[in-house]
Amino acid sequence: MAKHHIETTVNGDAVEFLCETEDTLLDVLRDTLNMTGSKEGCASGDCGACSVTLDGRLVCSCLVLGCEVGGHRIETIEGMAKGEALHPLQKKFLEHAALQCGICTPGFLVASRALLERNPNPSDTEIRYWLAGNLCRCTGYDKIVSAVKDAAVAMRSGHNG
Amino acid sequence: MRYEAPETVEQATALLAGTSEARVLAGGTDLLVQMRADVVDPSLIVDIKRIAETRAVTEDNGGWRIGAAVTGAELKEHAALKKAWPGVVEAANLIGSTQVQGRATLGGNLCNGSPAADSVPALIAAGGVAVLVGPQGRRELPVEDVMLGPRKLALGKGEFVVSFRLPPRPPRSSDAYLRFIPRTEMDIAVVGAGVSLTVDAGGTITAARVSLGAVAPRVLLVREAAQAIVGSRLERGAQDRLEAAARAACAPIDDKRGTIEFRIQVAGVLTRRAALIALDRARTN
Numbered sequence: 001m002a003k004h005h006i007e008t009t010v011n012g013d014a015v016e017f018l019c020e021t022e023d024t025l026l027d028v029l030r031d032t033l034n035m036t037g038s039k040e041g042c043a044s045g046d047c048g049a050c051s052v053t054l055d056g057r058l059v060c061s062c063l064v065l066g067c068e069v070g071g072h073r074i075e076t077i078e079g080m081a082k083g084e085a086l087h088p089l090q091k092k093f094l095e096h097a098a099l100q101c102g103i104c105t106p107g108f109l110v111a112s113r114a115l116l117e118r119n120p121n122p123s124d125t126e127i128r129y130w131l132a133g134n135l136c137r138c139t140g141y142d143k144i145v146s147a148v149k150d151a152a153v154a155m156r157s158g159h160n161g
Numbered sequence: 162m163r164y165e166a167p168e169t170v171e172q173a174t175a176l177l178a179g180t181s182e183a184r185v186l187a188g189g190t191d192l193l194v195q196m197r198a199d200v201v202d203p204s205l206i207v208d209i210k211r212i213a214e215t216r217a218v219t220e221d222n223g224g225w226r227i228g229a230a231v232t233g234a235e236l237k238e239h240a241a242l243k244k245a246w247p248g249v250v251e252a253a254n255l256i257g258s259t260q261v262q263g264r265a266t267l268g269g270n271l272c273n274g275s276p277a278a279d280s281v282p283a284l285i286a287a288g289g290v291a292v293l294v295g296p297q298g299r300r301e302l303p304v305e306d307v308m309l310g311p312r313k314l315a316l317g318k319g320e321f322v323v324s325f326r327l328p329p330r331p332p333r334s335s336d337a338y339l340r341f342i343p344r345t346e347m348d349i350a351v352v353g354a355g356v357s358l359t360v361d362a363g364g365t366i367t368a369a370r371v372s373l374g375a376v377a378p379r380v381l382l383v384r385e386a387a388q389a390i391v392g393s394r395l396e397r398g399a400q401d402r403l404e405a406a407a408r409a410a411c412a413p414i415d416d417k418r419g420t421i422e423f424r425i426q427v428a429g430v431l432t433r434r435a436a437l438i439a440l441d442r443a444r445t446n
Contacts, residue, residue, distance in 0.1 A: 004164065010303045014216070021164040021206060022196065046347075048260055057234060057263040062194050065186070067164045069209060132346040133258020142355065 005068040011079030012034070019066035025124040026050045028066035029076060035108045037077035041135070048134035051107040052076045058114040060133075077106035080113065089113055096147040100138035108134050112148045120156050124149070166208040170294040170323055172253040173207055178296045178319025180205040185321045187215070187230040188264035190257065191273040207321075215268070218242055225331030226292075229268025231417030237262070246327055247442060248336030248355055248435075252283035253425050255340060258347055266390040271304065274312040277304045279348045285372035285382050286355035288328050296398035304324060305372070305382040306360045318388070331368075334359040335442030337435045340374070341427045343418070349374045351419040354407070354431035364394050371403075371436070376411040376428050382411040386432060395440050403436055420437045 003018040010033065017032045026043075029052070041047035041081045043062045050061040053075040061076075080087045089112050092098070099105045108131065115122055115130045122130070127145050136144065163180075167173045175307065177183045184203040186192055189208065195201045209215045215230035218239050225242060233253045236242060244252045256265050256279050270280045271291065289304045296319045304325070309315055316322075336357035342348035353374030359367050371386035386406040393399035413424040 004277075011200055021162040024193065034227075045190055045261055047258070054263070057232070057253055058237050059259045059263040063189050063261075065164065065189065065208075067191070067219065068166070068186075068189075068210075129346065130259050133260045 006067060006070045008069045008072055008074060008075045011076060014073070017066070020065055021065065023066045024062050025052070025054075025064040025069055025074070026061040029061060031088050032066075035076055035078050038110075039103050039106060041103060041107075046133075046135070047107070048111060048131075049104050049107040051110040051134065053114055055111065056114075056117075058111055075110070077110055080109060081148070087113065088154045089148065092147040092151040092154065093144070096143045096150065098139070098143040098147040099136075104134060104136045104138075108136070108144055112151070115148070116152055116155060121152060122148070162203060163205045164208065165205065166211045168211045170212055170214070173209055173212060173321065173397075174295050174319045176205065176207050177321060178337050183207055183281060184274065185209055185268075186270075187269040188232060189268040189269075190265045191269060209268075209321065209323070212323065214421055217324075225327040227267060227325045227327065229324055230266045233257075233262040233265050236267075245330050246283075246287055246332040246336060248338045248357060248439065249280065249283045249287050249289070249327070252338035252340075252353075252355065253280045254424075255279045255338075255350075267325055271307055272314060272316075274308055274310075274314055275349075276308075276311060276379055278348055278378060278380065279338070279340055279353055279374070280357035281380045282353045282372035282374040283336065284325060284327075285380060286338075286357040286370045287336055288357065288370055290326040290328075291322045292324045292326060293320050294323045301326070305380065308379045310378045327348075331359050333361070333443050333446055335439050335446050337438035337442065339431045339435045339438070341419075341431060349418065352376055352413075352424050352426065352427045352431055353380075354435045356432065356435040358390070358436065358439050358443055360394075360440065360443050366390050366393055366395065366440070369436075371407065371432060373407060373410060373428055373432065376424050378412075381410055383407060383432075386409065390436060395436060399438070400433050404433050407432035412436065424429075 039049035041049035045063045183205040186208040206286040215228040284304045338355045340353040355372040358369040369387040389406045391403035408429045
């Protein structure tokens with residue numbers, strides 16, 4: 001049967017695409033829109049590497065169908081830096097070496113941004129609970145938590161890190 | 162595979178009734194995983210999220226109506242609902258990660274048909290009613306009667322859950338939900354216990370409902386456990402009777418997540434603790 005024709009917004013840009021019913025939003029982002037920053041780790045909603053926001057709400061793009069997103073607003077890792085200027089979270093992840101292989105990093109960054117938008121001064125516990133759905137199998141979580149806390153400090157003081 | 166996102170319940174039921182392998186899509190956190198694992202292979206997906214009733218939380222004749230496709234994250238942010246039914250909201254918020262909370266729904270949690278679903282014991286303890294729509298129109302079923310067994314629901318052809326009704330709350334009422342998992346977060350209940358109760362001005366329990374998950378093929382409403390504490394102030398003796406009644410209702414399986422003996426033991430402990438939390442909340446409500 002005919003593909004679905006979907007019109008939506010990705011990182012502020014009007015976007016249209018064609019997809020099959022079984023194509024996930026992650027499939028569409030990576031394979032149709034060539035936005036490969038969102039990663040497929042598990043394809044079952046366990047690892048968080050494909051995290052995006054949908055109407056401001058943090059979700060796994062592997063658990064959303066492409067045909068569901070018509071008229072909605074999607075933000076991905078590609079929208080995080082402004083041109084050459086990295087987001088404070090991105091700078092702090094680099095500073096703290098909060099990554100190793102990097103597959104989980106886009107998901108951690110998108111999820112951390114969603115946290116800091118709601119809670120500009122999270123505790124370690126709040127960060128760890130919020131990020132419980134983002135798995136890192138290389139370097140562990142301490143550096144990630146430190147980077148998020150440090151980014152929160154920078155963002156509260158109005159610095160860009 | 163077809164995909165439809167109707168805006169009315171009539172369109173949705175007509176689509177569901179007219180296709181043999183149709184599945185309802187709410188948050189998709191179970192359905193998409195099952196499709197990916199080839200556990201289900203629907204020929205039609207009916208997305209119910211464009212039906213306004215499925216997405217609304219409203220006060221309803223002194224009680225509450227919660228749309229079947231309202232997400233856990235939305236419930237968490239609803240201060241008035243959380244104050245009236247803290248146990249229902251905390252149970253829904255235990256499901257999965259932040260990302261899953263952004264999508265997972267009460268309707269999906271119930272209709273996925275798992276005896277370990279976290280929100281279901283809380284809804285049953287709350288006296289929740291599922292509002293169903295189908296080709297014959299609307300009807301209501303107590304939540305405890307919706308699930309017949311693992312993956313088996315008492316829904317007719319073309320029927321789906323559009324919302325839940327929670328009853329009006331007398332003064333000094335509250336609820337609580339606790340579950341056991343082997344780690345802090347992100348796991349499936351080995352045992353879940355929901356308790357809802359009302360106390361009089363003197364602190365005596367005048368009404369109670371107790372529900373247990375993951376200890377039988379379906380989530381249980383345990384009337385004997387409620388009877389064990391009505392008329393008491395949840396003194397030690399009443400706690401012991403509550404624990405014994407909860408354990409007596411259990412018919413669990415042995416599996417990798419817990420043995421029969423462990424589940425029965427923990428069911429008593431969690432029921433007592435949930436009752437104490439609900440009592441504490443009710444006294445200050």
